[in-house]
Amino acid sequence: MTLGNIRTFRVAAADLNGQMRGKRLPRSAFDKLAEGSVRMPLSVLNVDVWGADIKDSPLVFDSGDADGVMMPTERGPVPLPWLDTPSALVPMEMFHDTGMPFLGDPRHALRAVLERYAEKGWTVNAGIEMEFYLVDDSGPVLNPPENPQSGRPLSGNAILSLRQLDAFDGFISAVYEACEDMDIPAQSTISEAGLGQFEIDLEHREALRAADDAWLFKALIKGMARKFDMAGTFMAKPHLDEAGTGMHVHFSVMDRQGNNIFDNGGPEGTAFLHNAVAGCLEALPASTLVFAPHGPSYDRFVEDSHAPTGACWAYENRTAALRIPGGSNKARRIEHRVAGGDNNPYLALAAILGAALIGIEDGMVAPPPISGNAYELDLPQLKPDWTSAIAAFEKDPMIARIFPKALIKNYVLTKRQEQERLAELPVEQHWKTYLEAV
Structure with a gap:
């Protein structure tokens, strides 16, 4: 424009x-x-x-x-x-x-990772699923928003409910119109598991532009919600007894001829796909800080909640941290399901794509894909809390291959400073810090 x-x-x-x-x-x-x-x-x-x-x-x-x-x-x-x-x-x-x-500058961090792909003649495409909550923040605690049709607060879960989508049609229609104006490629919308929770999928694009889309989309949801007398938030767990908020990243890699290097013509994917999976799994524990960057982020990692806690992969299994979706072979891709909605999209994509590239470059071997419920298996775990996540990010050799040394040090200093200050605030007031800041 x-x-x-x-x-x-x-x-x-x-x-x-x-x-x-x-x-x-x-x-x-x-x-x-x-x-x-x-x-x-x-x-x-x-x-x-x-x-x-x-x-x-x-x-x-x-x-x-x-x-x-x-x-x-x-x-x-x-x-x-x-x-x-x-x-x-x-x-x-x-x-x-x-x-x-x-x-x-976190955008430069992602650009540097993508330049390493470009040196091989590869381009990364990414599509991002953006989950968020609409909430009523007018009182001392967060509450579900009012149903615009009835005027009563939401009181029941409505996963994949068209009735709930229709109830919020004014807001959702305004979001779609704004996405068109802003050239954000919004695709399907669903009513998610939590009270007042929705998901809008953003179409696959070159990865740097996809991160831009996610960054702008977060501002759009927060701004548009206020026009409809609500708050929009990407907090990882705005309601402790409801589903967490995720940001799932789908990505594939194209060569100079436009061929997907993950596609071998079958559902299993190429050796490159398996190498990339192995790299992502190896980096998961130390990358936890990027995917869960705030103190309340760790409330999301609850078993049996579709927020992965173990480092594993699978075909068509949403309990796994990395999922290989079905569908067309030409669209073979990896879905990285770990990041919370409260992350920085530039750092999250840099961590994911940097780890995948290291897996390919080093010829890493992925463990066998899991079957069944990942929460019931003995798996390498994500870092369970903010303190251990900060320490792992600071010292990990794979992180040092993805991010500049100075950014790593500064990010660690930032998170330790935030940790000290947050500890001085009553837990019941933490949401006031993060509601629209993330």
């Missing part, structure tokens, strides 16, 4: 928690964006979930918290349909004055 009659617009990049950090600018500044006219402190992308600077950050304070240069991404401006005043957002990335990417 062009700005048209829009008089002001926003520029923003994703910080380590996936929050949008940026500025509001006049229309006259738009034509100068590509010249690097927007400058912001490097620290702005490396703050904690409350927006506070990270103590002793090596990415920031070794340089005296210098300014970085913000440059527009390939996306270009997108409208923000949930705002009353016509507005647009220009997604940005952070660079140093030298033109080098700022290593604290």
Whole structure:
């Protein structure tokens, strides 16, 4: 899109928690964006979930918290349909004055992984299932939203209920219209297992653009929910007695001729697929921090809840961490089911795709696929809590092959700072921190 009659617009990049950090600018500044006219402190992308600077950050304070240069991404401006005043957002990335990417920018981390695929002549396509809750946050605790038709709070689970989809038709229709305006490829919508929980699938696209879609979609849901007098949230477990919120990533890899390197003409997939599965499984424990980045994220890892707790894979089995869906051989792909909805999509895809590539490069051998209920098997486990997840991410050799050393250190510092501050807050108040921040 062009700005048209829009008089002001926003520029923003994703910080380590996936929050949008940026500025509001006049229309006259738009034509100068590509010249690097927007400058912001490097620290702005490396703050904690409350927006506070990270103590002793090596990415920031070794340089005296210098300014970085913000440059527009390939996306270009997108409208923000949930705002009353016509507005647009220009997604940005952070660079140093030298033109080098700022290593604290999570989008650069994903781009670096995808460049390693490109060196082999490969392109990664990804489709993302986005689960979220609609909630009533007007009281001291979170409650299910009112049914727009009856005016009464939701009181029963409605998995795959068309009746519940129809009840929220105004909101869902507005989301689809906004997705079309923003070029977010929304596909099917379902009513999920939790009270007020929904899932909208985003169509497969080149992986960097798919991550952009997920990042923008989260902002869209939160903004549009407010227009309908609700809150939209991607918290991993907004209601402790309801289903958790996941972000499932489907991905395949295409060669220069447009062939899927996971497709061998049959349901089992190629050796490359098995290598990629092995890499993802090997990296799962140390990647837990990326897939569950916040203290309350760990409430989601409950047995028999379709939130994987063990490192395993299977064909057409939703209790497994990695699932190989059925369907057309040409669409053979891996579904990575571990990430919570509260993650940063850029870091999550970097962790998943980086691990898969290491599995291929190292010729890793996957264990046999499981059958039956994964929760009943003796499997290598994800990290069970925030403390152990931080420690594993900090020291793991596979993580060091996926992410820059400086980003690893800063992410660990960020999470430890958040852990200390969260411990000072009453548990019953934690949702106020995360409701719309994640």
